[in-house]
Amino acid sequence: MTKMTIPLGPQHPALKEPVNFSLVLEGEQITGSTVNLGYNHRGIEKAAESRTYLQDIYLLERVCGICSHSHTTCYLTCVEEIAKAEVPERAKAIRTIVAELERIHSHLLWLGIAGYEMGFETLFMYSWRDREQVLDCLELVSGNRVHYAMNTIGGVRRDITPEQKTEILRRVSILEERTKYYIKLGTEEATVLARTQNVGLLPHDVAMNLGTIGPTGRASGIKCDVRKHEPYLLYGKLDFKEITHDTNDVFGRLVVRVLELVESYKIIRQVLNYLPDGPIAVKVPAKIGPGEATNRYEAPRGEDIHYVKANGTDKPERVKVRAPTMANYVAVPYMLNSGYLADAPMTIAAIDPCMSCTDRAMVYDTKKNKVRIYGWDDLRKLGIEHYKKRGVDFSKL
Amino acid sequence: MTIDSTLPALTYILVFPGFTFLAVYGFFLQWFDRKLSAVMQNRVGPPWYQALADFIKLLAKEVIVPEVCDTVMFKVLPYFAMAAVMTSVFMLPVWTDALYAFQGDLIVVIYLLTIPTVTFFLAGWSSTSPYATIGAMRVLTQLFAYEVPLMLALIGPAILAGTWNISEIAGFFTNNKLYMLAQIPGLIIALLALQGKLERVPFDIPHAKNEIVGGQFTEYSGRLLAFFYLAIDMEMVVGVALVNAVFLGGTLGTAGLLGMAVFLAKTMAIVFLLTLVKVAMGRVRIDQMVRGCWQILAPLCLAQILFDIFLKFKLG
Numbered sequence: 001m002t003k004m005t006i007p008l009g010p011q012h013p014a015l016k017e018p019v020n021f022s023l024v025l026e027g028e029q030i031t032g033s034t035v036n037l038g039y040n041h042r043g044i045e046k047a048a049e050s051r052t053y054l055q056d057i058y059l060l061e062r063v064c065g066i067c068s069h070s071h072t073t074c075y076l077t078c079v080e081e082i083a084k085a086e087v088p089e090r091a092k093a094i095r096t097i098v099a100e101l102e103r104i105h106s107h108l109l110w111l112g113i114a115g116y117e118m119g120f121e122t123l124f125m126y127s128w129r130d131r132e133q134v135l136d137c138l139e140l141v142s143g144n145r146v147h148y149a150m151n152t153i154g155g156v157r158r159d160i161t162p163e164q165k166t167e168i169l170r171r172v173s174i175l176e177e178r179t180k181y182y183i184k185l186g187t188e189e190a191t192v193l194a195r196t197q198n199v200g201l202l203p204h205d206v207a208m209n210l211g212t213i214g215p216t217g218r219a220s221g222i223k224c225d226v227r228k229h230e231p232y233l234l235y236g237k238l239d240f241k242e243i244t245h246d247t248n249d250v251f252g253r254l255v256v257r258v259l260e261l262v263e264s265y266k267i268i269r270q271v272l273n274y275l276p277d278g279p280i281a282v283k284v285p286a287k288i289g290p291g292e293a294t295n296r297y298e299a300p301r302g303e304d305i306h307y308v309k310a311n312g313t314d315k316p317e318r319v320k321v322r323a324p325t326m327a328n329y330v331a332v333p334y335m336l337n338s339g340y341l342a343d344a345p346m347t348i349a350a351i352d353p354c355m356s357c358t359d360r361a362m363v364y365d366t367k368k369n370k371v372r373i374y375g376w377d378d379l380r381k382l383g384i385e386h387y388k389k390r391g392v393d394f395s396k397l
Numbered sequence: 398m399t400i401d402s403t404l405p406a407l408t409y410i411l412v413f414p415g416f417t418f419l420a421v422y423g424f425f426l427q428w429f430d431r432k433l434s435a436v437m438q439n440r441v442g443p444p445w446y447q448a449l450a451d452f453i454k455l456l457a458k459e460v461i462v463p464e465v466c467d468t469v470m471f472k473v474l475p476y477f478a479m480a481a482v483m484t485s486v487f488m489l490p491v492w493t494d495a496l497y498a499f500q501g502d503l504i505v506v507i508y509l510l511t512i513p514t515v516t517f518f519l520a521g522w523s524s525t526s527p528y529a530t531i532g533a534m535r536v537l538t539q540l541f542a543y544e545v546p547l548m549l550a551l552i553g554p555a556i557l558a559g560t561w562n563i564s565e566i567a568g569f570f571t572n573n574k575l576y577m578l579a580q581i582p583g584l585i586i587a588l589l590a591l592q593g594k595l596e597r598v599p600f601d602i603p604h605a606k607n608e609i610v611g612g613q614f615t616e617y618s619g620r621l622l623a624f625f626y627l628a629i630d631m632e633m634v635v636g637v638a639l640v641n642a643v644f645l646g647g648t649l650g651t652a653g654l655l656g657m658a659v660f661l662a663k664t665m666a667i668v669f670l671l672t673l674v675k676v677a678m679g680r681v682r683i684d685q686m687v688r689g690c691w692q693i694l695a696p697l698c699l700a701q702i703l704f705d706i707f708l709k710f711k712l713g
Contacts, residue, residue, distance in 0.1 A: 119607070125438040190678075344608065
C-alpha cells in the first residue's frame with residue numbers, strides 16, 4: 001500500500017490550539033509521526049522580566065487559560081521563598097481550595113474533550129454542563145470564571161465567607177453525584193471502551209524514559225503526584241490517595257482523571273472544614289532578593305515548574321516556566337506510532353495538551369527540514385543583526 | 398406521450414412523492430433529528446427553519462472546484478446522488494400503495510440506495526486531497542460492512558411474505574400484524590445498518606471531523622455541497638420509509654390523508670429510534686465497524702432468515 005502523509009493541524013477540528021502533527025499513513029495505520037511546535041510563541045518569559053513581581057502575577061496567570069491558578073501559585077511560592085515571607089495558614093487553605101476547584105474544572109473539561117474526540121457528543125455536552133457547577137463555585141469565590149486573580153504576593157486577595165463555604169459544599173455534592181455517573185459511563189459504555197482500551201499505549205518503562213508526568217504518567221503506573229511526594233500548601237496535612245492505573249492506555253488516563261475528581265472533592269471538604277482563622281495575606285516588600293528559587297506544583301495536567309531569579313530590584317531577573325504539556329509532548333509520537341488514524345485525536349487529547357502554555361520559541365529550517373537550536377550567543381548576534389538592518393546599533397551594549 | 402400522461406408523471410417527479418415532498422420532509426426530519434438530539438443532550442437546538450436556512454445559505458455561497466480534479470464529474474455527482482434517491486421513492490408506499498410496484502422492486506430500491514454511497518466515494522476520490530481520499534476509502538469500506546447486514550435483514554421479511562414486492566410485503570404484515578414481533582431482531586439490525594448507510598454516529602466514520610475534517614466532502618462547497626446534504630436528507634426519508642414498509646407494514650392498509658398521517662407518524666418514530674442510537678454512543682473505528690458488521694450483525698441476520706424460513710414452512 002502506498003504511503004501518504006497527512007497533516008493534523010495547525011488548524012484542525014480535533015485541535016483547539018495550533019500545533020502540527022505530520023502523520024505517515026499506510027491505509028488507516030500510522031507508521032510514523034512528527035510533532036511541530038512553535039505556532040504560538042508569546043514571549044511571556046521575556047515580558048515577565050520587564051514587569052514588577054506583582055504585575056507578573058497577572059501576566060503569568062495568562063500562561064494558561066485553564067490552569068491559571070497553578071501558574072501563579074507556583075510562581076508566588078518561588079517569590080515568597082526568596083522574600084522569606086511566611087504565608088498565613090488561611091491563605092494557604094484558600095489557595096488549596098481554588099487549586100482543587102481548578103483541577104475539577106480542568107478534568108471535567110478534559111472529559112468533555114475526550115467525548116468529543118471519540119464522536120460521543122452527549123458526553124461532551126453533559127460534562128460541560130456539569131462543569132458549570134464548579135465554574136460557578138470559582139466565580140463565587142473569586143469573582144471570575146477563568147482567570148481567578150486570587151493570588152497576591154504573601155497570600156490571597158479574597159476571603160471565603162461561611163455562606164460561600166455552604167454553597168461550595170452543596171455544589172460539590174452535586175458534582176460528586178454526577179462523577180459517579182461518569183465513572184459508570186467511562187468504565188461500562190461499549191463505544192467508550194472500544195475507543196479507549198489499548199489505544200495510545202505507553203508502557204511503564206517507556207513512560208519513565210520519556211519523563212511523562214501528570215495523569216498521563218500515572219496511567220502508566222508512575223507515581224508522580226507532586227502533591228504527595230513534595231507537599232506544598234496544605235497537601236501534607238490532607239488525607240487523599242494518589243491515583244495510578246496500570247493499563248498504560250487512554251482508558252487508564254480516563255480512569256485516573258475521573259478518580260482524581262473524587263479525591264479533589266474529598267480535599268475540598270477537608271480544607272473547607274479545617275479553614276483556620278487569621279489574616280489572608282502578609283505584607284511583602286516590593287524589592288526582593290537577590291536569590292533564586294525553583295518550585296514544583298501539581299497542575300491538573302501534571303508537574304508545573306517555575307524558576308525565579310531575583311536581583312534585589314522590584315523586577316525579576318529571570319522567570320522560567322516549564323508547563324506540564326512540554327514534558328508530555330515527547331511521548332506523543334511514541335503513542336501515535338503503530339496506532340490507527342482514527343485514534344490519533346484521542347491519543348493527542350489524552351495528554352490534555354495545552355499548546356499555548358507550552359510554546360517557547362523554535363526555529364524550523366524548511367530547506368534543510370531541520371529544527372535549529374539557538375544558544376544565548378546566537379540569539380544575541382541575531383538580535384544585533386536584526387536591529388542593525390533597521391539602523392540601530394546595539395553591538396556596543 | 399400525450400399531455401394526459403405527462404402531467405401526472407411530472408407531478409409525481411416534481412411534487413409528490415418526488416422532489417418537493419422529499420426535500421420538505423427531508424428538511425423536516427433533519428430538523429426533527431437535530432432538535433431531538435439537542436433536547437436529549439440538554440441543549441436548546443435549532444429553530445424549525447434551520448435546515449432550509451442552511452440550504453439556502455449554502456446555495457448562495459461560491460462554488461470552488463479544485464484544479465486537479467475531474468471538473469465534470471465533480472459537478473455532476475451531487476445531482477446523481479439526488480436523482481438515485483428520488484427514483485427509489487416511487488417504489489415505496491408513502492400514502493397508499495407504491496406508484497410503481499412490481500416483483501423485485503425491493504432489490505431495485507436497495508440497488509438505487511447504493512448509488513448515493515458510490516457517488517460519495519467518487520466525490521472524495523475525485524477531490525484528490527488527502528482528507529477526501531481517506532474519507533472516500535472509508536465510504537467504500539463502510540459500504541462493504543453495512544450493506545450485507547442491511548440486505549440480509551431486508552430479505553427476512555421478504556421470505557416470510559413470499560414476495561419481492563415492497564407493497565406486497567407491507568400488505569402481508571398489515572394482514573398478519575403478529576408476525577411483525579418476530580421481525581424485531583431484523584428490525585434492530587436494519588436500523589443499525591441504516592445508521593451506517595446514512596453515515597451517522599456511531600458510523601459517521603467517513604466524515605469524522607476530528608480525524609479527517611470534512612471527509613469525502615472536504616473539497617465541496619456552495620451549491621454542490623448543498624445538494625449533497627439535500628441528497629442525504631432525502632436518503633433518510635427513503636431509508637426510513639423502506640424500513641417502515643418492509644418491517645412495520647407501511648401505511649397499515651390506510652389510504653389518503655389518514656395513510657399519510659400514519660406514514661408520517663411511523664417514520665418519525667423510526668427517526669426517534671435513530672436519534673436515540675446517535676445520542677447514546679460514540680463513534681467506532683472502521684476496523685471495529687467491519688468486524689462488528691460481519692461477525693455479529695451478519696450471523697444474527699442469517700439466524701433471523703432461518704427463523705423466517707421455519708415460520709414460513711409452518712405457515713404452509
